[in-house]
Amino acid sequence: MAGIRDIARLSGTSIATVSRVLNNSGYVSAEMRARVEAAVRETGFQPNAGARQMRTQESRMIALVLPALDLHFFGILAHEVEQALFARGYTAMICSTAEDPEREAHYVSALLAQRVDGVLAVSVTQEAGAFRRLRDAGIPIVAIDRPLPDVTPHVVHADHRLGLRMTVEHLLALGHRDFALIGAPGHSWPIQERMAGARAALAAAGLAPLCTALGETHTFEACRDLMAGLFAEGHRPTAILGTTDIAAIGAIHAATARGMRVPGDVSVTGFDDLPAARFVVPQLTTVAQPIRAIGRQAVAELLALIAGDEAAETASEELGLRFVLRGTTQSVSGATPIR
Numbered sequence: 458m459a460g461i462r463d464i465a466r467l468s469g470t471s472i473a474t475v476s477r478v479l480n481n482s483g484y485v486s487a488e489m490r491a492r493v494e495a496a497v498r499e500t501g502f503q504p505n506a507g508a509r510q511m512r513t514q515e516s517r518m519i520a521l522v523l524p525a526l527d528l529h530f531f532g533i534l535a536h537e538v539e540q541a542l543f544a545r546g547y548t549a550m551i552c553s554t555a556e557d558p559e560r561e562a563h564y565v566s567a568l569l570a571q572r573v574d575g576v577l578a579v580s581v582t583q584e585a586g587a588f589r590r591l592r593d594a595g596i597p598i599v600a601i602d603r604p605l606p607d608v609t610p611h612v613v614h615a616d617h618r619l620g621l622r623m624t625v626e627h628l629l630a631l632g633h634r635d636f637a638l639i640g641a642p643g644h645s646w647p648i649q650e651r652m653a654g655a656r657a658a659l660a661a662a663g664l665a666p667l668c669t670a671l672g673e674t675h676t677f678e679a680c681r682d683l684m685a686g687l688f689a690e691g692h693r694p695t696a697i698l699g700t701t702d703i704a705a706i707g708a709i710h711a712a713t714a715r716g717m718r719v720p721g722d723v724s725v726t727g728f729d730d731l732p733a734a735r736f737v738v739p740q741l742t743t744v745a746q747p748i749r750a751i752g753r754q755a756v757a758e759l760l761a762l763i764a765g766d767e768a769a770e771t772a773s774e775e776l777g778l779r780f781v782l783r784g785t786t787q788s789v790s791g792a793t794p795i796r
Contacts, residue, residue: 537752618654625658640700641672680707702727739784
């Protein structure tokens with residue numbers, strides 16, 4: 458197995474220079490760095506992470522704790538975070554909690570044992586007591602998408618209330634007055650905030666939702682069934698507000714299964730602007746949140762905390778939203794009766 462001496466011999470430099478390249482510490486010319494990195498690739502050399510951690514008290518590992526990996530939002534976020542960390546010499550440890558607080562606590566214990574340098578946390582709930590153990594151990598934490606008020610003041614997210622206010626205002630301008638509001642999972646802070654934003658915007662217009670369905674499982678099938686249940690109860694909205702693109706697409710399928718036209722009989726809006734929003738026919742009117750920018754900003758803030766940057770932000774940062782008008786909304790017209 459190749460060692461650091463072999464890397465030094467192949468690259469024609471000293472062991473100290475190789476060490477600086479491997480540990481990303483101290484000055485090394487671009488030419489010499491390239492030679493060392495080429496020798497590392499040629500030999501398949503793998504540094505001893507445990508030994509390096511003992512010397513530097515750094516693991517160069519950052520944990521990203523997510524509620525799920527099979528949702529496109531979190532997949533995009535994880536990709537952006539991993540790429541940003543790798544570019545800065547860090548390894549991402551990605552943990553999926555499956556929306557389970559007990560599993561979240563299990564991962565926190567593992568992260569403490571691994572002595573990660575920092576944590577990017579998308580918590581299952583705002584209570585998130587497990588993350589206090591990381592805080593008490595002195596591990597820097599930045600929350601993403603939802604705050605952890607008892608754990609860290611650092612959070613990067615979109616203005617979830619604003620997003621639904623934007624869609625309500627758009628639909629009100631089209632003459633809609635009968636709204637359905639559907640979303641999942643119900644325990645999620647962003648979903649609760651989006652619901653609150655929709656209700657506030659409707660209240661400002663002297664309205665309330667005609668019907669609301671809040672589920673616990675955020676899948677296409679579950680959201681489709683939520684909307685189908687509202688139709689089965691006899692509700693006849695002219696506009697459906699999905700708190701996510703998945704909820705909106707599920708609602709579209711529930712409507713078309715009843716012989717309704719989108720947007721001829723019912724307008725539908727989403728939130729996120731995932732790739733699926735452009736794959737559905739007609740394409741989904743939605744609110745785009747800057748998922749990739751959120752990931753990059755969270756990484757930058759966490760690394761600033763790790764470096765002891767006194768200028769690092771100590772309050773939440775909200776990144777901008779953009780309303781995306783596509784084909785699933787139009788002015789109110791005569792609706793097809795629900796069968």
